Amino acid sequence: MEEGPVPLYQQLADLLRAEIESGRLAPNQKVPSELTLQQEHGISRVTVRHAFEILREAGLVVTVRGKGTYVRPE
Amino acid sequence: MEEGPVPLYQQLADLLRAEIESGRLAPNQKVPSELTLQQEHGISRVTVRHAFEILREAGLVVTVRGKGTYVRPE
């Protein structure tokens, strides 16, 4: 079996999930913005949004238009 | 090699630079607002801001929040 490289958006999603599950990002706390993550990681906004999409589908975060993305309340 | 179409934000940046270098937009003079340029050119605000960003990086204009964008003083 071949693993293959982990996509950037998956790496970021994994990283953020770890932050949430460890509690470094608490419930209702604001996740860094797409722009911030884009700049900090040197990746495109689309890639950041893809990571957010994964986290939303996993029920880990909630995104509010014009406001930001937040760790889902318990 | 293929050139490809010139992006809208680049076209607007080029146009404004020409205005500045020709003196039709004098130093310290206010550049039309983002909303004005958006409406006059039928483009989105994001595109106007992208053009301004290029001009700022080129040192041609200075932007002040709540005020506007001005041709840089000599």
Place this chain on the structure above:
DNA sequence: GCCCATTTGTACGTATGTATG
């Protein structure tokens, strides 16, 4: 001090185009 319009700043939603492997 307080509203209000204007303007820039930030942020998210969506779509399409381009390039690479």
Place this chain on the structure above:
DNA sequence: GCATACATACGTACAAATGGG
């Protein structure tokens, strides 16, 4: 052909600063 990734470009909404009345 498909997945990945970045670029371009449209839109919306809200925050923050400015200045006039």
